[in-house]
Amino acid sequence: MRAYKDIILTARCNKEELVFRDLFGDIFSPYSSLTDRLLATLILLITLFAVALAIWLGFTLIDHVGVKATNTASVSIVQKKFIPEHTTHEIMPAGNVMVPTTTYHPDQYTLWFDIEGYSTCINVTRDFFDAVTVGDKVAVLYGHGRLTGSPIARTVSPNK
Known part of the structure; x- marks a missing residue:
């Protein structure tokens, strides 16, 4: 029974790994078009900008809100x-x-x-x-x- 669970867990991990490999493999394969690569790069840059903005806003919120005058x-x-x-x-x-x-x-x-x-x-x-x-x-x-x-x-x- 334990071996059966190990096989299922291994299959799940490999399946998730395959999803990411398929996603990035399609974008960066030699057969993908320039438009696909530019679109993927644009999505990546927008995502990085959104993450950086969220981090900056969170930092500012923690730093400034509720500060008592001492x-x-x-x-x-x-x-x-x-x-x-x-x-x-x-x-x-x-x-x-x-x-x-x-x-x-x-x-x-x-x-x-x-x-x-x-x-x-x-x-x-x-x-x-x-x-x-x-x-x-x-x-x-x-x-x-x-x-x-x-x-x-x-x-x-x-x-x-």
Whole structure:
């Protein structure tokens, strides 16, 4: 009975091995066309890009989400950036129909400053944005990324 199970397991392993050999053997055989090879290369590159993007997004998510502000620093504002309100338009599939979608983006007020040698930013209210100028000192409450250790600003207030 044991020999019979070994034969079945060996056959399964060989069958899976044959599937991969057939898949890649067809693509890279001398009889496959240039179009087949280009298509296989394109699929491989898209797959590698998707995997790299998923890894990067996962890394960023683990590093930034839920970081608690544990340190305070008095820093100078390096740059102020204002992005006016705007809308973006996309066409998204919904079943068999393409639906136009409009997304509204409100005004965005961003302050940039350096903490521990790292450049970081935070979005602020319009009143706070108008009250400060480049070079002003502000108090920043920040934490550190779990993986990178870089500072992540959580709140900003006028320096007292």
